[in-house]
Amino acid sequence: MLGFAQVGITSLDPMATLLKGPFSMHLLSVLGFFLLLPVSVILLAAFLRSQKKGQELGRQLSQAREQQYQDKRQLSERSQLDTLKDEFISTVSHELRTPLTSIRGALGLLASGTIGELDPRALNLLRIATNNTDRLIRLINDILDLERMESGRAPLQIRRCSLHDLCQQAIETMIPMAESHTVHLEMVPYTGANSATDLLFFDGDSDRVLQVLTNLLSNAIKFSPSASTVRIQTDATSDSILVKVIDEGRGIPVDKLDSIFDRFHQVEHDDARQRGGTGLGLSICRSIVQQHSGSIWAQRNLIKGTTFFVMLPRTARASDLSTTPVPPLVAPVEGAILVCDDDPGIRTVVKEHLSRQGYVVLEASSGEEALRLASEGPVEAILLDLYMPGLSGWETLQRLRNHPATSHIPVVILSVLSSSLRPQLTGDAQGWVQKPFNEGLLFAELARVLHHGEGPAQVLLVEDDDDLASVLIANFHDAFVHIDHASTRQQAIRYCVGRRPDLVILDIALPDGDGFSFVEWLRQQPPLRSLPLVVYSGRELTDKEMEKLRLGPTEFLIKAKVQPQQVETLVLSMVKRLRSRHSDLISSGPAA
Numbered sequence: 001m002l003g004f005a006q007v008g009i010t011s012l013d014p015m016a017t018l019l020k021g022p023f024s025m026h027l028l029s030v031l032g033f034f035l036l037l038p039v040s041v042i043l044l045a046a047f048l049r050s051q052k053k054g055q056e057l058g059r060q061l062s063q064a065r066e067q068q069y070q071d072k073r074q075l076s077e078r079s080q081l082d083t084l085k086d087e088f089i090s091t092v093s094h095e096l097r098t099p100l101t102s103i104r105g106a107l108g109l110l111a112s113g114t115i116g117e118l119d120p121r122a123l124n125l126l127r128i129a130t131n132n133t134d135r136l137i138r139l140i141n142d143i144l145d146l147e148r149m150e151s152g153r154a155p156l157q158i159r160r161c162s163l164h165d166l167c168q169q170a171i172e173t174m175i176p177m178a179e180s181h182t183v184h185l186e187m188v189p190y191t192g193a194n195s196a197t198d199l200l201f202f203d204g205d206s207d208r209v210l211q212v213l214t215n216l217l218s219n220a221i222k223f224s225p226s227a228s229t230v231r232i233q234t235d236a237t238s239d240s241i242l243v244k245v246i247d248e249g250r251g252i253p254v255d256k257l258d259s260i261f262d263r264f265h266q267v268e269h270d271d272a273r274q275r276g277g278t279g280l281g282l283s284i285c286r287s288i289v290q291q292h293s294g295s296i297w298a299q300r301n302l303i304k305g306t307t308f309f310v311m312l313p314r315t316a317r318a319s320d321l322s323t324t325p326v327p328p329l330v331a332p333v334e335g336a337i338l339v340c341d342d343d344p345g346i347r348t349v350v351k352e353h354l355s356r357q358g359y360v361v362l363e364a365s366s367g368e369e370a371l372r373l374a375s376e377g378p379v380e381a382i383l384l385d386l387y388m389p390g391l392s393g394w395e396t397l398q399r400l401r402n403h404p405a406t407s408h409i410p411v412v413i414l415s416v417l418s419s420s421l422r423p424q425l426t427g428d429a430q431g432w433v434q435k436p437f438n439e440g441l442l443f444a445e446l447a448r449v450l451h452h453g454e455g456p457a458q459v460l461l462v463e464d465d466d467d468l469a470s471v472l473i474a475n476f477h478d479a480f481v482h483i484d485h486a487s488t489r490q491q492a493i494r495y496c497v498g499r500r501p502d503l504v505i506l507d508i509a510l511p512d513g514d515g516f517s518f519v520e521w522l523r524q525q526p527p528l529r530s531l532p533l534v535v536y537s538g539r540e541l542t543d544k545e546m547e548k549l550r551l552g553p554t555e556f557l558i559k560a561k562v563q564p565q566q567v568e569t570l571v572l573s574m575v576k577r578l579r580s581r582h583s584d585l586i587s588s589g590p591a592a
Contacts, residue, residue: 096140097538097560098465098507104133105471105564137560142280146263148540149287156205156291163200163241164190165345167232170213172416172435174221182226185217188233200234200241202314208288209312212296213243215281216308220247224305241314248305257298261286285310336360336378337446340370340396341385341414346435350383350414353442356553367391371399374406381446384429386415397429412446443573456482457575460501462492462518463536464510468564472505475568481575489513493521496528503532503575505567508541508549519549532574536567 107130110118118126171185178185190200213232220230228248235242252260261282289296294312301307337359339350344365351361362379364370368391374382382400386393393413400406412431433442457480463469464487473483484501486492489510495501504522508515515535522528530552535541538559541549546556555570 095538097137097558098468100133100137100140101559101564102465102468102471104130104137104560105468105475107133108563108565109471109474139280141561142284144540146280146284146287149284149291156208158203158205161202161204161206161209163202163234163243166206166210166213167234167243170210170217171232173210173214174217175416177218178221178230181221181224183221183224184227184229185221186229186231188231190234190236200236200314202241202312204292204312205288209292212285212288212310213245215285216245216310219281220245220249220306220308223247223249225249236314239314241312243310243312245308245310246301246305247307251300251304252298252306254300257300260298261296336362336380338362338364338370338373338379338382339414340364340367340382340388340393342366342388343385346385346414350442354446367393367396367399370396371403371406374400374409375403379406379409382409382411383414383433383446384411386413386417414442443570446573456480457502458499459483459503459505459571459575460492460495461485461505462489462510462515463487463505463507465507468559472564472567475564476571481572487511489518492518496522496525500527501531503534503571505534505536505571506549508535508537516545516548519551522551534567534571534574536562 107126109115111123111126111130167187171187174185217230217232224230224247230248231244231246233244233246235244263280263283286296289310289312292312294310296308296310298306298308337354339347339354339361341347341350342365347363347365351363354361362373364373367388370382370384371391373379384393384396388396391399393415397411397413400409400411410430412433413429414433414435416435431446459476459481461469461472461483463472463485466487469485469487473485476483484495486495487510489512492504506515506518510518515537519533522531528551533549533551533554535546535549535554535556536559537556540558541556546554549556553574555574557567557570
């Protein structure tokens, strides 16, 4: 037994020897390898995943860089397109409006018979040319207006407005057109709550809303049959106001009630040719209404015609309730202009225009009050409405003429009636201005009946377009005005250095500078810093630009929108008014 045990132990010794020898190290290495293999696999998988994720992040980064590059490129291209658009608008404003103004002015001179009478065939050709020129001018003006509104360059001038007054003004504006089409305009009285006092006030740009109303009325008149009626109807809720323009025309097809507000859309292709439209009027209306956070749409009437709806937001105020205006107690002032009209709105507008031109204004709401003010103190001229309750304008005029203290005062009729009826109505008035009036015409008619200065007025015309300059000068051929023409900034400066003009007509686009730098030069010259100025520009000016151009009495006119004949009217009124003030100062002598 002992021997066997010894033999067994002896037989196990080689294994123990192996475990204690080099083989043990090899075995441990193999076992370690198998133990580390899963860890290695896990690490390799993690490495591969991180590498894949890194590649994905790299790809995303590359895409982001590419997108950034594309966005930057698009911004650059959009900036270039905006620059090109601005250049195009500037080109349209100046390079098209200026020659069109020359063409329209020349046609106007021919039609007026300035160069002699024309035979009927020539007059017909002239009429065709004039109508198509006017249509092209309207198209350009509409395109520019729409672009300015949609680009935000025509901000709204928000103030409290009366919808009733705007509708009434729109009707008065469109009466001549309605009469030429034998269409009757009617305003349906508002019958809502507090209809006697609630005049439907809202916050908005009165000029823009009036533009919408006149455009809708114009379309309704053009598409209405003879002897029909176009109606304006108003309604209101606590938070909105509604205007309806209802016509009795052919109506708009149901499938085109929405598309008519698109640019250049016509119900029929020959509408623009037959009706004289541009296809942009309703687009402009929609843009204006949307700027007011409102809505505009059209519906076909059940029997005949179409109704256009304009809804605007509204906030009622306690101050909106109308009260009977108390006539202001104003003492007569030397050289005052007396405005007699029962409509306080008309008096306010006229007073504002005249005050800006340096006139002192008295107001009278009735014929009796006008007679009292005119007899109590010196009144330079009277603007007189014909239709007034109580003592009418005709009766007031006759009493003015029959009273020794007022018989010498010149009277200018301010009426909705056309001046063509003047001889049949009264021969005792010295002037006539039709409502709604153009302020330039009002100034001209008023200045015509007042004193005149000595010698011809010296006017400097600064205009780089020789054709337009020739047309403008030709319009002054019968006026007591001498016009000198300068086509560059340097020529204008040399003229002013040599002789001080009475007034400057200025185009802001000049070949060797611009009107802004010329005005800045004038400001630095003490004798010229208050010079009267008429800016006759090919584009609309911002308020900031207008402020840079103001000197003395300054007016801003837009080429194509204001024709050369109207420029002449405004210039003459400004010159005569300034001459009158200068003569008054000389006659009164130095102050004590």
